[in-house]
Amino acid sequence: MxxxxxxxxxxxxxxxxxxxxxxxxxxxxxxxxxxxxxxxxxxxxxxxxxxxxxxxxxxxxxxxxxxxxxxxxxxxxxxxxAGNEEERLALMREHQAHVTTQIGRLTESLDLIRFKVGVYEDIADQDSAAGRQCHAPSPAADGEHTPTLRHEAVIE
The missing domain is CATH 1.10.1660.10 (Multidrug-efflux Transporter Regulator; Chain: A; Domain 2)
Incomplete structure (x- = not known):
């Protein structure tokens, strides 16, 4: 057929x-x-x-x-x-390493973004006046990872 x-x-x-x-x-x-x-x-x-x-x-x-x-x-x-599978594997492994690194960087970025969202949600909930400074907390006692900021950010 x-x-x-x-x-x-x-x-x-x-x-x-x-x-x-x-x-x-x-x-x-x-x-x-x-x-x-x-x-x-x-x-x-x-x-x-x-x-x-x-x-x-x-x-x-x-x-x-x-x-x-x-x-x-x-x-x-x-x-x-067929016959070049080792080269294909090497190419894919190299790209896999690149993507894994990229995911790690994006995870760090997401940690910071989540922290900033939490800060702004807290401020919005408290109906605070603009101009307060926000600081990253030190790592939580329960081991939860929070990003550590080196500079203060002024809320505008």
């Missing part, structure tokens, strides 16, 4: 992935597709479900901060096929 191939226009792919038509063309120029984008006789691009699935991987990797050269290298390795 013949396999049914889904043919999607660039507009349909843009809509389903959230990428703009411009970005899809850019990804093609940059060599980020694993398979060449097919064309209809009139030159219009035709995408398969495999292309959309691959774009989903690209979207996630880009959203996690993978630089275009690394993504291009990954696409090259996938395109080459």
């Amino acid at each position: 013949a396999e049914m191939t889904i043919s999607l226009s660039i507009g349909q792919v843009a809509e389903s992935t959230g990428l703009s038509v411009h970005t899809l063309r850019f990804y093609e120029r940059e060599g980020l597709f694993v398979n060449p984008v097919r064309r209809r006789p009139g030159g219009r691009r035709v995408y398969s479900q495999d292309d959309v699935d691959w774009l989903t991987v690209c979207i996630i990797l880009r959203a996690s901060g993978m630089p275009l050269p690394a993504l291009r290298r990954y696409a090259d390795l996938v395109r080459e096929g």
Whole structure:
């Protein structure tokens, strides 16, 4: 039995992935597709479900901060096929370390933001006058982590 191939226009792919038509063309120029984008006789691009699935991987990797050269290298390795899994693994481990570091920094930022939200909620609850100074508390006795600020912040 013949396999049914889904043919999607660039507009349909843009809509389903959230990428703009411009970005899809850019990804093609940059060599980020694993398979060449097919064309209809009139030159219009035709995408398969495999292309959309691959774009989903690209979207996630880009959203996690993978630089275009690394993504291009990954696409090259996938395109080459079996035999380069060690290089793919090294590339992914390097990116994993980057994302882990990024998550740590974001967690520290979130700790500070949560602290500041608490400060401002307390002030709003107390209906305080503007101009008071807020300070970060020392680490809680129960071991809860709170950020330590080195400078006073003036509430404006």
